[in-house]
Amino acid sequence: MVTNPGTAAGAGRLRPLNTPVPAAVETTAGDEPKAMLWRGAYTDVVAIHDRWRIDDEWWRSEIARRYFAVELRGGRRLTVYHDLMANAWYLQPYEAPRILRARPA
Numbered sequence: 001m002v003t004n005p006g007t008a009a010g011a012g013r014l015r016p017l018n019t020p021v022p023a024a025v026e027t028t029a030g031d032e033p034k035a036m037l038w039r040g041a042y043t044d045v046v047a048i049h050d051r052w053r054i055d056d057e058w059w060r061s062e063i064a065r066r067y068f069a070v071e072l073r074g075g076r077r078l079t080v081y082h083d084l085m086a087n088a089w090y091l092q093p094y095e096a097p098r099i100l101r102a103r104p105a
Helices: none
Strands: 025-027 033-038 041-056 063-072 077-083 088-091
Touching: 033 063, 033 077
Parallel strands: none
Antiparallel strands: 025 033, 033 041, 041 063, 063 077, 077 088
């Protein structure tokens, strides 16, 4: 049996997931990531695996972002975005779902 924690349940106990954090990103002339500050040192971006843009919420506070799924030297993959409204870069913690492979019988 689970004991009563003595606190009320509700939305007040929720916390956001995947909260973006500011990132230091060096870019190419085309405004794509070429290096970023990772664990205290600038690390080269060796590949951009995906890119997409989100333009939304024009009726409230507009959102315009360019996202990049990048791979850093050493193999670390990250998702970063350029907030076009604030001209700032952010790291967006995100891990794409992995395809489950069937085990051999």
